[in-house]
Amino acid sequence: MIDISLQQDQYEVVPTLVQPTLVEVLKSRVKAEMTREAQLPEVHTESIDQMLRAHLASFNPESEDAEAENAFYVADLGEVYRQHLRWKALLPRIEPFFAMKCNPDPMVMRLLASLGAGFDCASKNEIQSVLEMGVDPTRIIYANPCKQNSFVKYAYANNVRMMTFDNAEELHKIKRFHPTAQLVLRILTDDSKSLCKLGLKFGAPLDTTAFLLRTAQELGLDVIGVSFHVGSGCFDANAFGEAVIRARRVFDQAKDYGFDFKFLDVGGGFPSAHITEGITFEKVATILGSTVDALFGPDVRVIAEPGRYYVGSAFTLATQVIARRTILRNETEALVAAQSEHPAHMYYINDGMYGSFNCIMFDHQACEPKVLLKDGGYTYQQRLTSEPHGWASVWGPTCDSIDCVSPKSSLPLMETGDWLYFDNMGAYTITAASQFNGFRRSEILYTTTEPEVSLHF
Template sequence: MTAALADQARLDLPAHWPAALGPRALAGLDATTPFLAVDLATVAERYTAFTAAIPGVSTFYAMKCNSADAVLGTLAALGSGFEVASAGELRMLRELGVEASEVLYSNPIKPPAAIAEARRAGLWRFSFDSEGELHKLAQYAPGAAVYIRLRVDDSTSLFPLSRKFGAEAHEARALLLLARELGLRPYGVTFHVGSQCATTSAWRQAIAAAGRLMTALAEDGVQLEMLDLGGGFPARYVERVPSLDQIAATVNAALAELLPYRPALLAAEPGRHLVAESAVMVTTVLGREVRAGENWLYVDVGAYNGMMETQQTVQQWRFPLWTSRTDHALVPHLPFTVTGPSCDSSDTMFYGVNLPATIEVGDRLYIGSAGAYTLSYASHFNGFAPPEPVFVGGPIGAGVPAPAVPASLVPAPAVPASLTGAGVPAPGVPAQLPASLTRVAGRS
């Protein structure tokens, strides 16, 4: 990159940086760093765009990547479903008024007590990928609907997930037939192409594998009711990723061409794609030093209290960065190593990132696209508190009643009486969110 191009690159925030979280707006937020500024309007926009791009596919937000009440409430108000990985996550949703019958439990390996608790609450759809899990489900959630997780190629994702979970294609048919023998309901198939997937072809290959399984099961008299596309839908950071339109074109074509029939429910579990770009991590410079000719910047957030993904990728995870300096785009930039506040020398997030040569102690560093896997990973390591969320914008405003959920956005699936359990309410999403969520620029 020439010097002129490098200078131009510093003049503008990335196009996907929320307008409501520009440097001036962030400077006006009265909060102690580190904090995560979240624009709920961006969350709503991302959800609306996702559902429009893949028509007929129901969204079940993967809440593990950001489970702040205001985020969950915003999505629930828009008609989103939810996917959980634990009984604890299900409890959080129920406290917000989300019906357990509207939730998918997609963790393939679950504690027996969690299965029983979820079943009692009215959750009736459970993922699995092994014979052992089927026997647990038959014992603790008899008669439940089950969907198998297929192992698929996730080699083009930043975070491959296929080693820990996923049944091989040749095992899946027998496992779903075993589910039927155990009194469970063979309900569907799901997969995960890996988090932050970088190629659209991964979805086509995975849908093809699901289609082959559906064809084979039809010979056994089993017609699946759900195909779940899982997660992996990428967000924009620094590196280029496929656009939502490109992914949607591939997925829509694959669904039309590679399935023997269209299941009653097509589902997806986006997480990072919906929330990453909605937030900026705001952190203060604690120190600036030169060590062996290398510029070091010490800030009050690190891998252990919010930015763990920079460690998971061996410092190859690049986030868009900006600073509070008014001369940010006007002065020369220098390469900096940016490290966290803890006493752990490996608590370092970025290497060789260009920042204003004038940056000094007390200035703020803004880390963009920080809405996913930051709050949920944060700990109190070394006594440093996790960042607090501060919410702006969105359909939930200070003193404004939460919006009612349009009935057209909340199709109620037909749940057999045998699966709902005695005393379990009928499926649905509350028409009104709790009053505790009707605030803005506050703490969750």
């Protein structure tokens, strides 16, 4: 439904010679709203399997349409929805604020907004896109301890009050540009059991928190609580419990400086749904939930900033084998030393390290290719028993030799035009993809394996 009601006070007075009439303003609002609705991609209700098949079936290899053979994602919004329900069931006290840096996909964002989640934003643009969805500023935490002046001003102008800090210089900046901010002191925790050690860059050591609290007190700033991040890709659930204990110490210390903390932000680092061994969300929830309850009364509001937890397993990437090189080892021609190390076949696919697979470099991921379409046969989630597998390396499409997706994978002999797929590609993939060498970001097709999700669009 398009709401065309317009209050007089919403009718902005434009300082031009010719003022638009009310009807013109209404018309342009309806147009903008219709465009916005028209731009929403379709959300299908098929399985991932059916989505992949349908897209590949619609593709004619003889056609001139280069777009059709591009790599593409299938995003299952039902998986995001299930993760939300799981969170609510296992950590009912802790409010999730989705760390949108992980994957600011507009459909994921809309779904989470309509489910009532909050958002962890790192920049002005992120804040702006959340506000544009109609999310109340109180559902945003600006969780970047080192912020650009103009971004702080933007937060002030738009009533986004919660923001983190971990140094005194930031307090002076905030005093100047956002004196009514609700500040959250980000403390350093042990992130040695994590793939991405965020403590290298952020977090106040506990021997500095007294100084920071005193500075905030002297500046007359409102510090409401503590945040931490155990590191992204955390593989030890105990890290969460230990971090909560450290936060408690700072809560107690804050009283000496006149603060009565009522806010705890337990950060991100929660595992994606496909992690079923070692650290699991169930293990984290058991340790985190019980430690929070033991150390913080019900008057303390607790939030978290999960990123990969929500989206990691929700995106599947399909890529075409665009070229194959077979290494001829017996030839007398001297092989380049580096090539002598290669497995027998080198496959080149149409997404790579400069695109979705930047997660290999930035997020320390290992991405495993699986066969999707070979010799016209469709093999999603099938074990290939018919043919012995050999070793192959898989490469992205750019001209850079760093663009290697997998140096050694067990694959059957693939031909140009066959397809590979990669599961669990939702976190820290497309968000940081570049267009290096002129390659476009892979398109996303949406489906939901949970019918309820359709009600949210």
